[in-house]
Every structure is written in structure tokens, then in C-alpha cells.
Amino acid sequence: MNAVLKELSAWLGYLDRQAVSWQLGFILLALIAATILHKYRKGHRVSSSLDLLFGPLLLLVPSILLKLIAVPTGISTQFGWIWSLWNVVSWLELKLQKRGNASRFTPWLGKVVRPTILVAAIVYFIDRLSSISSIALIQVGTILEAELAIGNVFVSLVGLYLIFVCSRTIAFMMAWLLQTILRTKTQSRKLLEQLIQYLIVGIGTLLIALQAGFNATALLWISGGLSFGLGFSLKEIMTNLLSGIWLLLEGWIQPGEVLMINGDPCRVTKLGLRATELSRSRDDATLLIPNFTFFTKDAESFTAGENDRRESIHVSADYQHEPKAVIAVLEQVAKKHQRVLKMPSPKAFAIDFSESSIDYKLKFSVPNPLEALTIGSELRQAIWVAFADNGIKATN
Amino acid sequence: MLLPRRPKIPLVIAALAITNLLMGCGKGFQPRNTLFIAYGIDEVNFSKATKTRIEGRIAEFTENFKRSHPEVQVVLSVYKGARIWEDIIRDSKLNLGPDLIISNEIIIKFLHQEGFAAPLPAQIDWDQTYDPLLKEIASTDGQYIAAPFLTFTQVACYNKKTVPSPPQTIPELEKLTASGTRVGLSLEPAMLLWTAGSLGAIKEISALGLNKSKSADTKAIHSWLAWLRKAAFYQNISFFKSYVRLDASLINNELDWITCRASEIEKIRNKMGDSLGVSALPNGARTAAFPWPSFISFGLGINSSPAQRDTAIKYIQSSTNVIIQRQLMLRNADFLATNKHVSIPISSSRTLQALNTSFNKQVRGYTKEWPGVIDFLSGHKNHPNRYQEVSSALADLTSGYLKVDQALDILSNFKQGSEP
Structure with missing residues (x-):
């Protein structure tokens, strides 16, 4: 670290040059002026675009004009351009928020574009103040017998950041591509997406560690020791982690599936490595169930990998009506309902001769199990109307 | 159109104070004169080991220079060989170029031709240091552009x-x-x-x-x-x-x-x-x-302050004088001195004899x-x-x-x- 501090303090030597010191003073003044305007804008109706334009223009216009008369303005001009680029991103953010497209693009501006500009600007100025190749070779410490140079540490940090920020999107795109090629189900795509994301994070982190100069054998020993230690100290977490990987690989529980949790139907929204996220239909509550639960307790799946669910309605009709006619009416009603699946087709059965009526059962399938109750209710109402229209008398 | 009262005064004071600090009082916290030296390493040979080896060699000249100028802080920056001239041009455009460039005479002459290296001051009689061949190598139209200090062959x-x-x-x-x-x-x-x-x-x-x-x-x-x-x-x-x-x-x-x-x-x-x-x-x-052969030479940057330029010239003179050239040639025995007054003691080393x-x-x-x-x-x-x-x-x-x-x-x- 001494070498880094020595390098940083050496940069003060540039202040001996008037061309440098006046430009730094000018940049500072422009920053202060822009800050004052920004604070002033909050209390008055100054347009945000003007606010964003003011600082860079204040710096760039005089810099470019002074350059024409051979006054050194390289630093202030470059700083002005970077500031402009930064404010263009801010302006884009504002525009996207106003248009309501914020959810799709805005996070990327903050997660990738802004950090890229910042890192590029820092690297650029370090390269000008010294030499990036020179700084990159400075050793900042030793881990696992690997000499950590600033360049490697920097590349590793950027790499890790990119992996964690972009892995989800890359995994989504790869899974989507595979779904398009292999024509798999949406659930399988979501499952694959998560597996790919974990693979990207795992392999990416390993590659970054190797790039940083870590010894592959040492890494292997450490991961072995770490697994052993974690196995004891973080038993629960590790159990859930392994259960999560197992569930993902086996594919028994997939996003979109409906499970009965404490008697309530819940849809699986996300299958994480530690816990599974479910949405309870009764009150829209989000449940986080540790993955290991699915290995120790019975979980009732409505869907068993398929989303559609077979439901049934019990009705009774008077003995005076011929069962064939009643069955036809029941099947007709079910077939007419828009949210009842055509395949497998609805079927009605006479299932019992009771004391004062014949009992029927109408079996039908719905695409979404969480809608079964609503569709059942609608069918019962339609049966009532159909019985009335056909003069069929329903009994208890 | 009144500015809010609170941020105005501190900000203005801060602006004036810092600007004043940068413009005039910079020397107040600046411990000593800083000399920025840039040198290059071939891309294929670019490593910490090579950097240490070359900086060790430069340190020998720096030590000698610091005996008479202990107040000067010497800062070395290494560039990848193939892009040293590009980097120096970029740095110089921002007034952040080096005070001294260590490279071969071809690159220094090229930088001078493009306006990014200054000629050596004419008031110093460099002919007292270099023989006609070295003068031919180091100068353009009779004006010294580079100051060779190591001859590798x-x-x-x-x-x-x-x-x-x-x-x-x-x-x-x-x-x-x-x-x-x-x-x-x-x-x-x-x-x-x-x-x-x-x-x-x-x-x-x-x-x-x-x-x-x-x-x-x-x-x-x-x-x-x-x-x-x-x-x-x-x-x-x-x-x-x-x-x-x-x-x-x-x-x-x-x-x-x-x-x-x-x-x-x-x-x-x-x-x-x-x-x-x-x-x-x-x-x-x-x-x-x-x-x-390759002639490792000094070139002057174009962004130096008067004090830095003066220090850079003194560094060159200190590194090309007879005593230090002879001492370092005998100690290292892998280069030849560029100063014409240094005789080569061929009997002292077979390597020097070969060189x-x-x-x-x-x-x-x-x-x-x-x-x-x-x-x-x-x-x-x-x-x-x-x-x-x-x-x-x-x-x-x-x-x-x-x-x-x-x-x-x-x-x-x-x-x-x-x-x-």
C-alpha cells in the first residue's frame, strides 16, 4: 500500500505546472457553480435539462475557446466531455422515467452505463497522470502465495461486478434461446435459466480467481476445507443450498407449479438456492420456504409438473329425468365455458342412485389450478341456468 | 432570483480557497520538486521482474543525481514499449506529460518531430560529451534532440x-x-x-x-x-x-x-x-x-514547469558525466558509456571487450x-x-x-x- 500512497502523493508534483493547476481550479469552480444551480433549481422552476447542461457547458465552451488561442485546456476539455456523457445518461434516465419505460431500461443505465463511464474516466485519468501499465504492476498484498497486483485486483473486481449484474440477463437470453431451439416448456426454461445463472456465477468467479493469480491447487484445497468447515458451522444453510441444487436438477418443483402449503394452494414463483419463493393465492402473501423442507415433509402438488388441473362438481337431479339428458346438459355447460380446457374434454358421470335423486359428477380441466375455485363457481351457476332452461329439477 | 442563503457563502469561500491553493499556494503543501520520468518495456518482456530490473538500473543514475539534489522526488512511470510514444502524446496533450523520456533515439526524434519532445538546450555544449557518431544519432539538423546515456549493442x-x-x-x-x-x-x-x-x-x-x-x-x-x-x-x-x-x-x-x-x-x-x-x-x-546497437537516451518532455525543466537537464548532465558513466559501466559491464571521454577498460571484463x-x-x-x-x-x-x-x-x-x-x-x- 505504501507504493500506492507514494504514487498518489507524487501526482501532487503536477501542481507545479501552471497549466495543470489553473485547469483544476477552473474545473472546481465549474463544479461549485453547477452545484449551486442544482440547489437553486430545487426551489425554482428551472428545467432539469438546463440544470444538466449548465455544468458541462460552463466547462467546455471556455475550454474550447481558450484552446483556439493556444491556452492549455486539455484536462478541462476531457473532464467536460466526461461530465457531458454522465449528464446525457442522467437526462436519458429522466426521459425514460417520464415515458414509463423505466422498468426496462433504467436499471441498466444505473447498473452498467454509469459505472462504465466512471471506471473508464478513472482509468483514463490514472493513465494520463502516470501509466496504467505501471500502476497495474504495483503489488498490494499476498494471498495464498499469490502476489496481488493492482491490475489483477481491479480486473477481478470489475469482472465480479459484471458477473453479478449481467449473469441473470445472460442466463435469461441463453435459456430463451434454448427454449426456442428445443421447444421446451416455459417452466423448463425458467429452471434452466437459474441453473445457467448459477453456472455463470460459479465458473466466472473461478476464472476471475485464476486470472488474479490464485493457484488452482490452492483454490481446490481451500474449497475443500471451506466445504468441510461450512458443513459443520453453517449446516442449515448448506443443507438448504444442496437441497436447492438437487431440486433444480431433479426438476420436481418448478416455477409456476402449485403446491399445497398448510392447506393453501401456493404458486412457486422462484426456486432459489437457499429457499423457494411461493405466492399464496388466498392473500397474495409471499412465502419463503427453506428448500430442505421439501425433502423432510410431504408436499402436495396439484400439478406434478403440469399446470392444468382436473376438477369436479357434484350435482343431483330428480329421478324423473333421464340420466343421458342430464349428462348431455352438464357436458354442454362445461364445454361452453371459455376457461375450461377442451382437451382433456369435460365428462359427466352418473355416480349414484340416492334416496330421492340420481347423483352426477362433472369432471373438467382448468389451465390454472388457482382459478379452479372461480371456474367451479361459474360452472355451478351455468348448470343452474341450464337445468332451469331444460326443465331439469336439481335436488339435494 | 436570489440564491438560497446557506450554501452560497461556504461554497464561494471554498471555491476561492481551493482555487487560490491550486493557483498560487500549490507549493505550500508540495514537499519537493518532482521529476516525472517515463520509460518503456517491450510488450513481450513486460513484467514486474523486468520493471524491477530496469528501475534498478535507473536508480543507479538517480542515486548519483540525488547526491547533489536531495530535494528532488523522482517518479518513474513505465509504458508498454510499442505504445510509449502514443501515451506520451496523449499525456502531453493534457499537460501531464513526463519531464524526462527514457527511450531509444528514434522514438525521441519522432516525438520531437510531432512536437511532443523538446530539444536539448543549445547553450549547453553537448559536443563536449558526445563524439560525432553519437551526435549524428542524437541530433536533427545539428540540434541535439536526445541525450544518449547507455549504448547497448x-x-x-x-x-x-x-x-x-x-x-x-x-x-x-x-x-x-x-x-x-x-x-x-x-x-x-x-x-x-x-x-x-x-x-x-x-x-x-x-x-x-x-x-x-x-x-x-x-x-x-x-x-x-x-x-x-x-x-x-x-x-x-x-x-x-x-x-x-x-x-x-x-x-x-x-x-x-x-x-x-x-x-x-x-x-x-x-x-x-x-x-x-x-x-x-x-x-x-x-x-x-x-x-x-541501441542507444538509450534521454528526451525532454514539453509540459515541464521551469523548475522541472531545470531539474531534468541537471539529471541528464549528472547521468552523462564522465565519472558516473565510467563507474556504472565498470559496475554493470553490460553497456558502453556514451560520454566520449570514457575509455573502455577492455582488460577488466570479457563482456566489455565483446561490447x-x-x-x-x-x-x-x-x-x-x-x-x-x-x-x-x-x-x-x-x-x-x-x-x-x-x-x-x-x-x-x-x-x-x-x-x-x-x-x-x-x-x-x-x-x-x-x-x-
Whole structure:
């Protein structure tokens, strides 16, 4: 670290040059002026675009004009351009928020574009103040017998950041591509997406560690020791982690599936490595169930990998009506309902001769199990109307 | 249109204070005069070890300088060799360029030509330091642009255990390979030209480079290429694209005799110890070898403050004076002094003896041909890929992809490419 501090303090030597010191003073003044305007804008109706334009223009216009008369303005001009680029991103953010497209693009501006500009600007100025190749070779410490140079540490940090920020999107795109090629189900795509994301994070982190100069054998020993230690100290977490990987690989529980949790139907929204996220239909509550639960307790799946669910309605009709006619009416009603699946087709059965009526059962399938109750209710109402229209008398 | 009261006063005070600090009082917290020195390392050789080695060498000059200027802080920045001039131009455009540039005289002259290196002050009599050859190398139109302080030249490095007596001539080298000695030659055109000298082709190469005559004679060049082709057939002669690999092969005992740069002797000696032998490159039957020298020089940056410029000039003077040049040459024994008043004590070191032969007997014999050879290799502005073309032609010739006549065609077609 001494070498880094020595390098940083050496940069003060540039202040001996008037061309440098006046430009730094000018940049500072422009920053202060822009800050004052920004604070002033909050209390008055100054347009945000003007606010964003003011600082860079204040710096760039005089810099470019002074350059024409051979006054050194390289630093202030470059700083002005970077500031402009930064404010263009801010302006884009504002525009996207106003248009309501914020959810799709805005996070990327903050997660990738802004950090890229910042890192590029820092690297650029370090390269000008010294030499990036020179700084990159400075050793900042030793881990696992690997000499950590600033360049490697920097590349590793950027790499890790990119992996964690972009892995989800890359995994989504790869899974989507595979779904398009292999024509798999949406659930399988979501499952694959998560597996790919974990693979990207795992392999990416390993590659970054190797790039940083870590010894592959040492890494292997450490991961072995770490697994052993974690196995004891973080038993629960590790159990859930392994259960999560197992569930993902086996594919028994997939996003979109409906499970009965404490008697309530819940849809699986996300299958994480530690816990599974479910949405309870009764009150829209989000449940986080540790993955290991699915290995120790019975979980009732409505869907068993398929989303559609077979439901049934019990009705009774008077003995005076011929069962064939009643069955036809029941099947007709079910077939007419828009949210009842055509395949497998609805079927009605006479299932019992009771004391004062014949009992029927109408079996039908719905695409979404969480809608079964609503569709059942609608069918019962339609049966009532159909019985009335056909003069069929329903009994208890 | 009133500004909010609270931030106004502190901000204005802060602005004035910091600006004042930067403009006028900067020297208040600046501990001492800072001298920024930039130097380059070849891309293939760019590593912490090389950086440490080169900075160790520069530190010897700095230590000497600091004896009389202890208040100066010397800051070194290393650039990758191929882009040093680009980086210096970029830095200088932001007034953040170095005060001193350490590079070969070609790059410093190029930077001066582009307006990014300042000439050495004319009021100092540099002729008192340099002889006419060095003056020719360091100046443009009689004005000193660079201040050479280390002369490295090309020599032969060999393993004393397997090569008891180094070859003095090309036939002796051939005889040595025939007896099983493993020889490694660099394929870089500049590093292979010594053979052109030994085989008498330098005059023709220089004539081609200077565009003197369309019907330039190429017989000797043909003979030289034919020898390279023949050498490629020898079982015990290998060609290497990278000098780093060539050096490594000698260190690892995979080769017995190689051509090497004097600047790499220290690195090789650190690994091989006393078994390293250094000799001049073998001459031909009638002509001397043409070893490629390099003159590590100082150049002045264009952004220095008056104090920094003054310090930079004092650093140059301190590093090129007779005493320090002689002391460091004797201590390191892998370079020759550039100061004309320093005599070379050849009896004190075999390496210095080899360097002396290489530079003073071989290189100096080709003073007239130098400009033409440089043009032959580097081409003109409208033929920027010339070096690459020559390099590929020689590589293809020694790999068997090109015949001698085809390689000669490529090398002598230089004129067409060079014409505007």
C-alpha cells in the first residue's frame, strides 16, 4: 500500500505546472457553480435539462475557446466531455422515467452505463497522470502465495461486478434461446435459466480467481476445507443450498407449479438456492420456504409438473329425468365455458342412485389450478341456468 | 432570483480557497520538486521482474543525481514499449506529460518531430560529451534532440561449458553447429541483420533503403538470403521470433549459442552465473558483422514547469558525466558509456571487450550505411508496414514457405511501396 500512497502523493508534483493547476481550479469552480444551480433549481422552476447542461457547458465552451488561442485546456476539455456523457445518461434516465419505460431500461443505465463511464474516466485519468501499465504492476498484498497486483485486483473486481449484474440477463437470453431451439416448456426454461445463472456465477468467479493469480491447487484445497468447515458451522444453510441444487436438477418443483402449503394452494414463483419463493393465492402473501423442507415433509402438488388441473362438481337431479339428458346438459355447460380446457374434454358421470335423486359428477380441466375455485363457481351457476332452461329439477 | 442563503457563502469561500491553493499556494503543501520520468518495456518482456530490473538500473543514475539534489522526488512511470510514444502524446496533450523520456533515439526524434519532445538546450555544449557518431544519432539538423546515456549493442551469448571457444567467423559458426552445438538466431529483422553484414549485403541493403538506384545490385542480398535458407536446413540452427524465448532457451540449456541484446545480459547472467560467456558476433570472410546497437537516451518532455525543466537537464548532465558513466559501466559491464571521454577498460571484463569489439569495430564500420539500413527496415510514412513485411518474408524464408528469389522480390520491392 505504501507504493500506492507514494504514487498518489507524487501526482501532487503536477501542481507545479501552471497549466495543470489553473485547469483544476477552473474545473472546481465549474463544479461549485453547477452545484449551486442544482440547489437553486430545487426551489425554482428551472428545467432539469438546463440544470444538466449548465455544468458541462460552463466547462467546455471556455475550454474550447481558450484552446483556439493556444491556452492549455486539455484536462478541462476531457473532464467536460466526461461530465457531458454522465449528464446525457442522467437526462436519458429522466426521459425514460417520464415515458414509463423505466422498468426496462433504467436499471441498466444505473447498473452498467454509469459505472462504465466512471471506471473508464478513472482509468483514463490514472493513465494520463502516470501509466496504467505501471500502476497495474504495483503489488498490494499476498494471498495464498499469490502476489496481488493492482491490475489483477481491479480486473477481478470489475469482472465480479459484471458477473453479478449481467449473469441473470445472460442466463435469461441463453435459456430463451434454448427454449426456442428445443421447444421446451416455459417452466423448463425458467429452471434452466437459474441453473445457467448459477453456472455463470460459479465458473466466472473461478476464472476471475485464476486470472488474479490464485493457484488452482490452492483454490481446490481451500474449497475443500471451506466445504468441510461450512458443513459443520453453517449446516442449515448448506443443507438448504444442496437441497436447492438437487431440486433444480431433479426438476420436481418448478416455477409456476402449485403446491399445497398448510392447506393453501401456493404458486412457486422462484426456486432459489437457499429457499423457494411461493405466492399464496388466498392473500397474495409471499412465502419463503427453506428448500430442505421439501425433502423432510410431504408436499402436495396439484400439478406434478403440469399446470392444468382436473376438477369436479357434484350435482343431483330428480329421478324423473333421464340420466343421458342430464349428462348431455352438464357436458354442454362445461364445454361452453371459455376457461375450461377442451382437451382433456369435460365428462359427466352418473355416480349414484340416492334416496330421492340420481347423483352426477362433472369432471373438467382448468389451465390454472388457482382459478379452479372461480371456474367451479361459474360452472355451478351455468348448470343452474341450464337445468332451469331444460326443465331439469336439481335436488339435494 | 436570489440564491438560497446557506450554501452560497461556504461554497464561494471554498471555491476561492481551493482555487487560490491550486493557483498560487500549490507549493505550500508540495514537499519537493518532482521529476516525472517515463520509460518503456517491450510488450513481450513486460513484467514486474523486468520493471524491477530496469528501475534498478535507473536508480543507479538517480542515486548519483540525488547526491547533489536531495530535494528532488523522482517518479518513474513505465509504458508498454510499442505504445510509449502514443501515451506520451496523449499525456502531453493534457499537460501531464513526463519531464524526462527514457527511450531509444528514434522514438525521441519522432516525438520531437510531432512536437511532443523538446530539444536539448543549445547553450549547453553537448559536443563536449558526445563524439560525432553519437551526435549524428542524437541530433536533427545539428540540434541535439536526445541525450544518449547507455549504448547497448548486439553480441553473442553462449554457454561456456558447451562452447569453450566462441566462433569468430561465420564458417566457424557453421563448423560448430556441425559438431553438435545448438545455435539460436533471432528472427527479428534488426537482430538478424548482423548476418547480412558478415555476408557482405549491408551496402546493397542500404542502397535499397536510400532509393539510390532502381537497378540496385542485389547479388549480395541474394547470397545472404541463400545463407539464411541454408542455415534453416541445419539441424542445430533454430530461428526464434521472440528474443525472450531465445534467451530462455539458453538459460534452460536448450541452446548453446545465441545472439543476444546487451541489455539482456544482466538477466541471463543472473540465471546462468559464470557459465555465461559473451563474445562479439562472428564476422564474414571479408566483411564485419552488422550488430544492431541501441542507444538509450534521454528526451525532454514539453509540459515541464521551469523548475522541472531545470531539474531534468541537471539529471541528464549528472547521468552523462564522465565519472558516473565510467563507474556504472565498470559496475554493470553490460553497456558502453556514451560520454566520449570514457575509455573502455577492455582488460577488466570479457563482456566489455565483446561490447567494445561489437560497437567500435563492427558498428562503427557501417556508419555510412546506417541511415539506409534504417530506412530499409522502417520504410517511409507511406509504407508503414515495411518492418512487418521484412519480418514475414524472413520468417517464411526460414520456414521453407518462400524460396530465395521470392524473398528477394519482397525485400527489393521496397521501392514501389515507398514511392508516394
